[in-house]
Amino acid sequence: NAGVTQTPKFQVLKTGQSMTLQCAQDMNHEYMSWYRQDPGMGLRLIHYSVGAGITDQGEVPNGYNVSRSTTEDFPLRLLSAAPSQTSVYFCASSYTAAGNQPQHFGDGTRLSIL
Amino acid sequence: KQEVTQIPAALSVPEGENLVLNCSFTDSAIYNLQWFRQDPGKGLTSLLLIQSSQREQTSGRLNASLDKSSGRSTLYIAASQPGDSATYLCAVPTTLNFGNEKLTFGTGTRLTIIP
Numbered sequence: 001n002a003g004v005t006q007t008p009k010f011q012v013l014k015t016g017q018s019m020t021l022q023c024a025q026d027m028n029h030e031y032m033s034w035y036r037q038d039p040g041m042g043l044r045l046i047h048y049s050v051g052a053g054i055t056d057q058g059e060v061p062n063g064y065n066v067s068r069s070t071t072e073d074f075p076l077r078l079l080s081a082a083p084s085q086t087s088v089y090f091c092a093s094s095y096t097a098a099g100n101q102p103q104h105f106g107d108g109t110r111l112s113i114l
Numbered sequence: 115k116q117e118v119t120q121i122p123a124a125l126s127v128p129e130g131e132n133l134v135l136n137c138s139f140t141d142s143a144i145y146n147l148q149w150f151r152q153d154p155g156k157g158l159t160s161l162l163l164i165q166s167s168q169r170e171q172t173s174g175r176l177n178a179s180l181d182k183s184s185g186r187s188t189l190y191i192a193a194s195q196p197g198d199s200a201t202y203l204c205a206v207p208t209t210l211n212f213g214n215e216k217l218t219f220g221t222g223t224r225l226t227i228i229p
Contacts, residue, residue: 042118045216058210101163102148
């Protein structure tokens, strides 16, 4: 009964470092997405995937990279961390398109860039 | 561009009261709307998904309504309890490239139920 699992829960990076935020779901969902949540700005879509091997950019994709080699996993890579990427990152999944089905969210990764 | 607004940003009410949370959106060409709950340090939990044809959707003490023509949705919470304290967000589907979709979120209303 895991749902959407995100690791790590917390991370502190130095400017210029790279890292990968992990997201896995066990519900056989085709649609997966990454959001960042910042105070006063709501959740903004970074990248999304409609199935294994298919990804596309969202509203704020710069500085991030994704891949979807399996249905279960959708990692988010920060290529060269910047202080502006300090945020809470959420992964979400659903059976089909984002609006058609209830979205299932992970508990988030809280990322600080120094 | 779709914009979703939730006012007020924060609300405190005594336990046991009925309350209404508001959500407004600028583009009425939506086919559904979702309400989410977010507890501190946690992710979002989907509460209700209301289709534009339904006008209302109920789950336990929660009732959501949707009026596309006025660009508004409300979430009614009956007999509030301290466990209802959380941030409540609404979201509507927005079209992306190639017919794909994303959710456009409001910034939420932080609800505190006072025992």
